[in-house]
Amino acid sequence: MSIPVLKFDAVIVGAGGAGLRSAIQLSEAGLKTAVLSKVFPTRSHTVAAQGGVAASLGNSEEDHWTWHMYDTVKGSDWLGDQDAIEFMCKKANEVVVELEHYGMPFDRTDDGKIYQRPFGGHMSNFGEKPVRRSCAAADRTGHAMLHAMYQRNVKANTQFFVEWMALDLIRDEEGHVLGVTAMEMETGQIVIFHARATIFATGGAGRIFYSSTNAFINTGDGLGMAARAGIPLEDMEFWQFHPTGVAGAGVLITEGVRGEGGILRNSSKERFMERYAPNAKDLASRDVVSRAMATEIKEGRGCGVNKDYVLLDITHLDPATIMKRLPGIHEIGIQFAGVDCLKEPLPVVPTCHYQMGGIPTHYSGRVVMPQNGDMSAVVPGFYAGGECACASVHGANRLGTNSLLDLLVFGKSAGDSAVEDLKAGRAHRDLPKDVADKTLARISALDNRKGGANVHETRLAMQRTMQDHAGVFRFSDMLKQGVSKILEVEKAARNLEIKDKSMAWNTARTEALEMENLIEVAKATMISAEARKESRGAHVRDDAPDTAEFPNGRNDAVWLKHTLFSPVDNSISYKPVNMQPLTVEPVELKTRSY
Amino acid sequence: MERADYERLRWRSIRRALLELDITLTRFLDGGEFDKLNDDQQQAFAVLADMEDYDLWDLINGKAEIDDPRLASIVEMLRKS
Numbered sequence: 001m002s003i004p005v006l007k008f009d010a011v012i013v014g015a016g017g018a019g020l021r022s023a024i025q026l027s028e029a030g031l032k033t034a035v036l037s038k039v040f041p042t043r044s045h046t047v048a049a050q051g052g053v054a055a056s057l058g059n060s061e062e063d064h065w066t067w068h069m070y071d072t073v074k075g076s077d078w079l080g081d082q083d084a085i086e087f088m089c090k091k092a093n094e095v096v097v098e099l100e101h102y103g104m105p106f107d108r109t110d111d112g113k114i115y116q117r118p119f120g121g122h123m124s125n126f127g128e129k130p131v132r133r134s135c136a137a138a139d140r141t142g143h144a145m146l147h148a149m150y151q152r153n154v155k156a157n158t159q160f161f162v163e164w165m166a167l168d169l170i171r172d173e174e175g176h177v178l179g180v181t182a183m184e185m186e187t188g189q190i191v192i193f194h195a196r197a198t199i200f201a202t203g204g205a206g207r208i209f210y211s212s213t214n215a216f217i218n219t220g221d222g223l224g225m226a227a228r229a230g231i232p233l234e235d236m237e238f239w240q241f242h243p244t245g246v247a248g249a250g251v252l253i254t255e256g257v258r259g260e261g262g263i264l265r266n267s268s269k270e271r272f273m274e275r276y277a278p279n280a281k282d283l284a285s286r287d288v289v290s291r292a293m294a295t296e297i298k299e300g301r302g303c304g305v306n307k308d309y310v311l312l313d314i315t316h317l318d319p320a321t322i323m324k325r326l327p328g329i330h331e332i333g334i335q336f337a338g339v340d341c342l343k344e345p346l347p348v349v350p351t352c353h354y355q356m357g358g359i360p361t362h363y364s365g366r367v368v369m370p371q372n373g374d375m376s377a378v379v380p381g382f383y384a385g386g387e388c389a390c391a392s393v394h395g396a397n398r399l400g401t402n403s404l405l406d407l408l409v410f411g412k413s414a415g416d417s418a419v420e421d422l423k424a425g426r427a428h429r430d431l432p433k434d435v436a437d438k439t440l441a442r443i444s445a446l447d448n449r450k451g452g453a454n455v456h457e458t459r460l461a462m463q464r465t466m467q468d469h470a471g472v473f474r475f476s477d478m479l480k481q482g483v484s485k486i487l488e489v490e491k492a493a494r495n496l497e498i499k500d501k502s503m504a505w506n507t508a509r510t511e512a513l514e515m516e517n518l519i520e521v522a523k524a525t526m527i528s529a530e531a532r533k534e535s536r537g538a539h540v541r542d543d544a545p546d547t548a549e550f551p552n553g554r555n556d557a558v559w560l561k562h563t564l565f566s567p568v569d570n571s572i573s574y575k576p577v578n579m580q581p582l583t584v585e586p587v588e589l590k591t592r593s594y
Numbered sequence: 595m596e597r598a599d600y601e602r603l604r605w606r607s608i609r610r611a612l613l614e615l616d617i618t619l620t621r622f623l624d625g626g627e628f629d630k631l632n633d634d635q636q637q638a639f640a641v642l643a644d645m646e647d648y649d650l651w652d653l654i655n656g657k658a659e660i661d662d663p664r665l666a667s668i669v670e671m672l673r674k675s
Contacts, residue, residue: 039609047611047647054652140648143611163605185605188596216616251614331655335673336617505601507608 003181003436004191007428008034008159010418011179011195013166013222015140016044017404018386018411020149021095022365024172025415026197027156033200034163034193035153036182038217038510045203045215046389046407047141051119051556052134053099053404055092058111060132063124065089067586070126072402073587074475076395077537077554079235079562081578082586084363084391087410088402093406096135104148105137112382121594129270132330134401142404153420154187161235164479166221166440169198169382172432177382181439182580188503192436196426197381197418199299199365200226201411203523204355210460210467211351212250213242222388224517226359226523228438231369231379234390235357235563236521237529237539240398241472243290245351246594247309249336253329253348255312258282259296260325264293265311266301272310285594290350291540294473303347308468311345350472353399356538362562365389366413370564375575381426383412383418392562393553395577396537411425446512455512462489462515462522470529475542479530486519486524487570493519524565531572537592551591554567560589595636603640611647618642619652622675631668638668 010026012019015037026033037044044587056063073080098108102112107115124131137144153160166180170192179195205220223233244253258264264282266272276292277284284292293310302308302472314322314329319342323330333341360368361384362376371377388409393406469482493515494546500508535544535553544553561574579586607619611673622628628639642650642665653669660666668674 039606039611042611043611043647045611048613143646143648186602213613215610215613216620217611249613249617251617328655328657333654338612502597504598505605507601507605510605 004189005194005431006034006191007194008032009036009195009422010199011036012199012201012205012245013180014044014201014203014386014388015041016046016161016201016203016386017145017149017407018414019145019199020153021156021200021408021411022201022383022385022415022418023153024149024156025412025419027153027158029419031419032159032379032450033525034159036161036166036180036193038163038165040162041150041160042143042145046142046146046404048215049404050139051324052136052141052401052498053096053121053145053408054116054119054133054399055096055135055405055580056089056133057093057096057114057116057135059109060116063131064152065226066091066165066509067124067126067131068092068122069581070400070587071123072393073179074127074592075121075397075399075402076393077397077592078560078587078589079392079395079554079577080533081363081392081537082503082581083578084393085365086581086584087389087413088393088405091409092405095405099145099148099408102148102152105144106135107137121399124402139234145404156347157515165513167442167513168564170431170435171229172429176380176429178429178431181436185505186356188506188509190436190439191566192431194428194431196422196428197383199414200359200384201386201407201414202388205518206352206355208462208466208518208525209352209471210429210463211245211349213245213246213252213351213353214250217516219514220388221517222384222523224523226518226521230568231367232360232362232566233306233357233521235392236396236524236565237526237532237563238356238396238524238537239352240354240356240538241290241350242288242353243314244294244348245330246336247304247347249350250351251332251336252351253332253346254594255286257312257326257329258289260314261317261320262314263316264289265313266296267307268301268305272296272301275322287540291349291473294471297349298475298478302509309347309349309516312348313345314341315343315345316548320468323554337546353404356386356390356392356394356396356398357563358388359384360573361385361389361391363391363410363413364417365410366417370573370575381437383414384474385414396539442516443509445544446496446498446509447501449495449497454491455496455508455515456498458489459515460485461492461517462519466491466522466525470526473542479526482526483530486523490519490523522568523534523570527570528565528572532559532563554592555591595633603643607643612651614651614655615647618672622672625626625675627671627675634664635668638664639664642668644673
């Protein structure tokens with residue numbers, strides 16, 4: 001069967017913030033650049049980012065990139081690589097100003113500068129007092145950013161392939177990356193994108209969890225493709241959670257609800273936070289509240305048929321106050337929980353929000369992996385940026401507003417590195433003879449399999465397993481069981497059956513292909529989480545509690561290292577954290593407390 | 595609506611930028627509400643599905659209103675779905 005081949009200098013997979021930022025660098029350098037996206041670019045999940053983008057512009061008060069760097073290292077619980085963090089924080093002003101020049105409508109001060117607002121964890125003078133560092137465009141920062149960058153790409157003649165799904169990474173015998181196979185959804189046609197540089201900007205994979213704030217599109221396609229091509233995934237045990245998402249939906253309930261007097265209750269209507277935080281109660285920090293909720297559920301005091309959520313009760317508050325102070329909560333309750341929160345409590349559960357780990361990269365955006373004794377050898381022709389990549393700047397937990405900064409800085413640096421490598425002479429390499437065989441075999445298996453597993457049921461089994469066994473608060477026994485369970489789900493995910501065999505707009509096939517990506521991420525997460533026997537940042541274990549010897553349960557002597565999950569044999573290896581910044585003194589290890 | 599047109603519309607409805615719309619539109623399509631609409635109403639749904647995510651979400655959650663009665667009636671159904 002002859003498969004069409006489209007030849008480009010660069011192919012970028014994903015048209016969210018990181019993909020669009022990379023594409024600008026390549027197209028403006030005069031390189032023939034293709035961007036593939038499952039949806040129209042301005043419908044990428046970057047749109048959902050509201051908080052802003054961090055940059056120490058110092059427009060509102062004194063600020064410095066070294067202070068931003070300190071906050072980021074501390075936020076990462078010292079698992080972030082300090083060379084990459086310095087690179088990102090130093091570049092922040094430049095990428096924000098560039099964005100302004102692209103036409104991004106930032107909020108402004110009276111004298112016309114970019115307005116900066118305060119955000120949790122942003123401090124001046126190495127943790128001394130809060131500083132205004134976040135640059136925003138009202139509450140639509142991500143949305144405005146995508147529009148500005150899309151327009152810039154149109155001007156630069158970037159070629160968009162909209163409603164195309166990349167399926168597999170093409171690597172030759174020497175390990176070079178030569179492009180991707182992809183499917184045009186409108187026709188079902190499989191095409192080879194043959195490129196001198198391949199950049200992944202596919203976003204996160206938050207849909208591995210049952211409760212997730214991520215849109216349905218976040219199925220970890222880049223991570224799945226990398227894993228199938230034998231590339232390890234880094235620090236996948238680290239996922240950021242919010243304490244209160246609507247159970248079963250994931251839509252966020254603002255923490256302001258507890259601020260206004262909302263009370264968390266278990267199945268016997270007990271105000272359980274009194275046991276965990278006798279003073280602060282329901283107003284305890286996000287981590288404490290999340291852990292308490294997870295413990296109640298784990299110990300059988302959850303609510304509902306599956307006892308898998310707790311209740312957020314505001315029925316004792318004055319309805320007028322709720323409507324005035326918490327706009328939208330009433331509608332969210334009705335729309336997503338089927339509950340009138342003025343009369344009944346809302347079902348809530350800790351909800352996955354952001355993926356800190358990903359495809360291992362150098363801060364230049366080049367993908368790296370262990371090869372011939374070098375733990376960080378470059379994979380030639382392959383680059384990644386944004387949430388799908390792990391540079392690693394977020395380490396064990398991400399500082400607020402650093403997600404948009406990450407996709408700008410590392411989207412740009414991945415693009416710059418690709419331009420540099422192509423200008424240095426990197427040519428199109430010959431495609432392997434079996435270039436599309438694996439992709440075609442996967443599609444054919446889906447189309448022809450009889451008696452296989454149902455996609456929806458398999459996804460649900462994966463999401464429940466991840467939520468129950470590798471959620472916001474982790475227990476040794478549950479993680480061990482979780483590894484067995486997710487390997488069982490994997491068998492089903494490798495044996496999917498679809499009823500619809502049509503070529504055009506076969507969404508059943510697309511969802512099955514997404515499921516094959518999700519399971520790679522779920523497996524990497526569970527096995528990496530089980531293996532890390534300490535608490536650090538967002539990875540918190542019951543058997544690694546806060547003690548005098550190990551504050552917050554963190555054990556630097558053993559665990560100050562990055563996890564590398566190998567999809568080839570499900571094994572784990574580790575590589576050192578880079579504690580050496582590029583030009584400044586390292587941020588020394590200390591206990592993370594706020 | 596032709597099958598290919600419906601499947602295209604479905605894809606553009608179940609893969610949005612915002613989770614809130616993913617849930618609301620998927621429920622409307624897969625829960626059978628869409629099938630009950632006449633041709634004109636189905637076209638009106640397609641117009642709404644083509645909107646920017648925040649604009650559509652503001653309509654559904656009541657933060658904004660729309661003048662066109664043909665579209666407003668579908669928005670009302672989405673609010674209740």
